[in-house]
Amino acid sequence: MNRLNPHISVDCVIFGFDGLQLKVLLNERELLPDEDSSILSDLLKLPGSLISDTEELDISAYRVLKELTGLDKIFLKQFAVFGSPNRLQNTNDVEWLRKTSGMSIERVVTIAYYSLVKINESNPNESLLEKTSWIPLNEVPQLIFDHNIIVNSALEALRKEMRTDPIGFELLPKKFTLRQLQNLYEVIMGNKLDNRNFRKRIVKLNYLVPLSEKEKGVSHKPAQLYKFDKKTFLRERKDIGFVI
Amino acid sequence: MNRLNPHISVDCVIFGFDGLQLKVLLNERELLPDEDSSILSDLLKLPGSLISDTEELDISAYRVLKELTGLDKIFLKQFAVFGSPNRLQNTNDVEWLRKTSGMSIERVVTIAYYSLVKINESNPNESLLEKTSWIPLNEVPQLIFDHNIIVNSALEALRKEMRTDPIGFELLPKKFTLRQLQNLYEVIMGNKLDNRNFRKRIVKLNYLVPLSEKEKGVSHKPAQLYKFDKKTFLRERKDIGFVI
Numbered sequence: 039m040n041r042l043n044p045h046i047s048v049d050c051v052i053f054g055f056d057g058l059q060l061k062v063l064l065n066e067r068e069l070l071p072d073e074d075s076s077i078l079s080d081l082l083k084l085p086g087s088l089i090s091d092t093e094e095l096d097i098s099a100y101r102v103l104k105e106l107t108g109l110d111k112i113f114l115k116q117f118a119v120f121g122s123p124n125r126l127q128n129t130n131d132v133e134w135l136r137k138t139s140g141m142s143i144e145r146v147v148t149i150a151y152y153s154l155v156k157i158n159e160s161n162p163n164e165s166l167l168e169k170t171s172w173i174p175l176n177e178v179p180q181l182i183f184d185h186n187i188i189v190n191s192a193l194e195a196l197r198k199e200m201r202t203d204p205i206g207f208e209l210l211p212k213k214f215t216l217r218q219l220q221n222l223y224e225v226i227m228g229n230k231l232d233n234r235n236f237r238k239r240i241v242k243l244n245y246l247v248p249l250s251e252k253e254k255g256v257s258h259k260p261a262q263l264y265k266f267d268k269k270t271f272l273r274e275r276k277d278i279g280f281v282i
Numbered sequence: 283m284n285r286l287n288p289h290i291s292v293d294c295v296i297f298g299f300d301g302l303q304l305k306v307l308l309n310e311r312e313l314l315p316d317e318d319s320s321i322l323s324d325l326l327k328l329p330g331s332l333i334s335d336t337e338e339l340d341i342s343a344y345r346v347l348k349e350l351t352g353l354d355k356i357f358l359k360q361f362a363v364f365g366s367p368n369r370l371q372n373t374n375d376v377e378w379l380r381k382t383s384g385m386s387i388e389r390v391v392t393i394a395y396y397s398l399v400k401i402n403e404s405n406p407n408e409s410l411l412e413k414t415s416w417i418p419l420n421e422v423p424q425l426i427f428d429h430n431i432i433v434n435s436a437l438e439a440l441r442k443e444m445r446t447d448p449i450g451f452e453l454l455p456k457k458f459t460l461r462q463l464q465n466l467y468e469v470i471m472g473n474k475l476d477n478r479n480f481r482k483r484i485v486k487l488n489y490l491v492p493l494s495e496k497e498k499g500v501s502h503k504p505a506q507l508y509k510f511d512k513k514t515f516l517r518e519r520k521d522i523g524f525v526i
Binding site for chain 1: 287289290333335336337338339360362363365366367388389391393441442444445446447448450463467471483484487490524525526
């Protein structure tokens, strides 16, 4: 990789869904030689990187994702920029950044992405696995820099996008139950949905295809599996038009 | 103003509407001492600036807007980042940037904003007026750097936002006719709307308030004027929900 740019980074809010909870992938900040490993659990951060000077921004973000999830064809969306001159306020954090990058860092503008991952298909790099964890969104602790603000802002951007695009399917396994689908929408939107209305709405959709398979390995009565037929969705997609 | 950051700029796509056409505010690039003024008309650009090292990104964008339109409380939205290592390819453009900034510039990541302005209320700084012009969107010539791409991307972002938010009113005078409103939506969406359906839809909206005034100074039969009642809109706003 080429020379790093001391002023510009990418940070990725990687969302995953395990059927019940919406989670976000966080890493431990690398320790400096003179730091004690007992502080590590207090030093969680979003996966990110300063950009290389010859790298497209999106490529920098895909690089971070590939390193951490082992996946390279996943949903990635640039949603905001965080560039306050005060965002690197904690002197410990800044010292860490200076030492790990080997550069004098005064201000870093970060381009923020969110990514949607099927947790069961992600396959983190072995060496990183122990430093990386999926944390339920409502249990995210204090992160370094302004990373908590970035996580919250990513959730808002995801919600907004779901008003017009059914990107939730990126978070589900290829075959899923209607219960999983409803759970997903409930955790993202942050409120309970009426079961009957949800089912009624679902059965009208030609692009939600019931399969001849059922759930396996569950203790309750196995539920019907469905898949999302993207081609049908794109063909039938209604023009949402505009609000006046 | 403080030291400029050689790596990060803001660029603003300032949209205006004159009742018939959607326009964008462009400036002439400043001439270098050894350049002939005959080339100026070929050197149009988006209003923008390298950021100052102590300035919030949004403040940089507002500074550019204030300098060029005289307005300081206008709609501004950060919508994308353009950071390809190849975006400053034209050697003349790069040389200009280097000379006017007095810095060695290798790569500039630009944070792009679009802004919505009531043309009749904008009041450009006198000294800039002769270097600035409102150009109809479908007549925008070749701009410097990747600024044509940024303009097109801003229009897409504006269209997308109008699927869920009625921000078009930011472009209209406070009192407007239904014809102006329909013209606005037609030029932004890029297609004709059926007059009867549009009127039918409009009369149902409690937040579009007919005034006791009519148009003045027109040769045709003066039309009724309306205003947008934002408070009523926000109170009655329907939850658009989500697509599955």
